[in-house]
Amino acid sequence: MHWADSEQDAAFRDEVRAFVRGSFPAGYEPDPAGENSLEPEDALGYEWSADRVSPDPVRRGHARAWAAALAGRGWVAPRLPEKYGGAGCSPMQELILQEELMRAGVPTVNGIAAFLFAPTLLACGTEEQRAAHLPGIARGEVTWAQGFSEPDAGSDLASVRTRAVRRGGEYVLNGQKVWTSLAQYADWLFVLVRTDPEAPKHRGLTMLLVDAGSPGVAIRPIRDIRGAEPFNEMFFTDVRVPAENLVGAENEGWRVAMTALGFERAGIGATIKYERVLAQLVEYLRSGHAASFVRDDVAVLRREIAKRYLETRVLHNLARYSVSKQEAGEVPGYEASASLLFGAELNQRLARTGASAFGPFANLWQRGEAPLGALFTHLRFDSVAATFIGGAAEIQRQIIACRGLGLPR
């Protein structure tokens, strides 16, 4: 047990820091008017997927330049083997990379494709599929969205009904997906579909790779409680998908989907994000600005902030432990679920604590004139989603209880 970087890891950390200082495009600033990304690994103020196709040519240019710079080091999808454009990083190096990018407050590039889809394809895809799709992801040039949830298949994912019927050399796809994050910006979709409606529900599923530009694909953004559009509904009407875009075997899509969900991050980036946000609050309270906007009765606030600090330290350990176990080659247990669950609930507590500092000024949704640019008021509403995005807290608890502790179903 030790908490210090090894000599190699410390050198890698220095390398990442120097790289960010030298290569992050000057002028690629957080968007002061935009809502935050709901992806826990994204830095506040950036939505790289949207920036990549922004109508503003300058922002678009910055986003693409940053992707190209990261890709030059293999750091868009750092753990992919070099032959696919990754850097062959260890789990610990990936953690350090994420920590340092988040500490620097710069955006993650191509997160869903690089961190969820790419490792899934590496594990379950054919060599042709890997060669066809991974390099584009690693270059930050091809983006992906994950078509899992449906109107009647949320926590009960195995009951998806989107239907794919094999006709000769292709599948014909019909149905609807919903809550698909960032699909409006995606070039490709990995979609969980039903290929055998007669089989038990987990055994009739298949994973297909679908070109988002195929005829019959309609993607409509859904407006969220903040007025932003982080997710979509997707309609498939007689969409033709070549049979070679099947991942794994037909009717074995459940295993592939579980592999993808297993790559949901333990949340190291989120940890650093919370630390930074808390540090901003503390710095603000200690500054001269506090006099105008902070409540007078701070005894409770002070104690709540101390608790949040303590909890960020606990989360940091949970997230790092998960990576330590991977690095040590140990069998993964429930530590990733523990980290995700604790992090999601901390996100909500942190937002409440921060907003409570400002009394009535917490009611300012407008960024201008608001304390800390209304950071905590916006976080308060971002974080409503934290305990169900990517899997409900109840499901995480069930995973811990049943798979981790061995309680009966």
Add this chain to the structure above:
Amino acid sequence: MDLTLTADQRLIRDAAAGFLSARATEAGTRAVRTETSGYSRTLWKELVDLGWTGLPLPASDGGEGAGFLTACLLLEQLGAHQIPSPYLPSVVCAAFPIARFGTPGQREEFVGGVVRGRVLSYARAAPRGQWEADASEVLATPVPGGYRLSGEAWFVPYAEAAEQLLVVAELDGDLAVFVADTAVPGVHSAELDVVGSEPQYRVEFRDVVVPASRMIDGGRAVVRLISALGAVAACAEMVGGAERVLDSTVRYARTREQFGRPIGSFQAVQHHCADMAVDVLGARLTAYEAAWRLAEGLPADMEVAVAKAAVSEAYRRVCALGHQVHGAIGFTYEHDLHLYSRHQFACSLAFGDADAHLDYVARALGI
């Protein structure tokens, strides 16, 4: 960075767990209730013979130099098996600080003594039990050749068994630490009826004369080190206890049936167990982060405060949920669960409670 146990650490933990589980019947909390010393002297001798006291202490003082984190691995097992022993006060509160601040003579006598099995303890004498206070209820006055101690200290563990006490006293408006023999005239101890299984005493010092050679140089720095080591050692014990409560609760939930099914198949119970598991894992890592920093000699004030507050609160929640899942059987004297909830209560209060440590965190953040 590697937050998993090394092969050596695993070996030590497993050996300790195996040994203590074999001795739990004769040396556990229930068995030693009738012993006046509050612990099994037979077991203590065995621990000493196995090298437990020497293992973490510096090789230059007759130990094996494995360090403070190793002491925590052993304390975790003592907590898990609920085996009272003067290991924490002797090794952690006395030997480690004397090894660091003591003269060669003091180290030879006391650190070497602990390695060989001598029992020492620690009298903080904090006003109104406030561990962090910069004061003591024992006053030291210079006399020819030494100092005279007068005052009283509450909550001194194992005072009856200890040959010497490290006493924190006020001297000229500063804090000083003395090693006082318990057998000399003027030292009076009265056992307290306390919640935890660790025997505690109120010790009165009536004009106790201590030779000058028995003062540990360093004053406040010594007190701070003892408080930090003690707080983290208590965390290690609590982690062991919390893990046991989780294990026993999961085992009970798997076997206890209601409505024709194990209660562990109900989501409400599953979610209680999941919350306990998250708390246990977070507590363990946070306790050992502080232990590691202390063992490495790195600045650790913040990590110690975070650990003591986080682990105390986590253990409290784990015991509360453990009681909830066990129901009435866990409220009986016969069931062991209350040994752990008593242990949680007592350990949370030792070396500063969660409130005190949270207040330190807030001050250290500058708010």
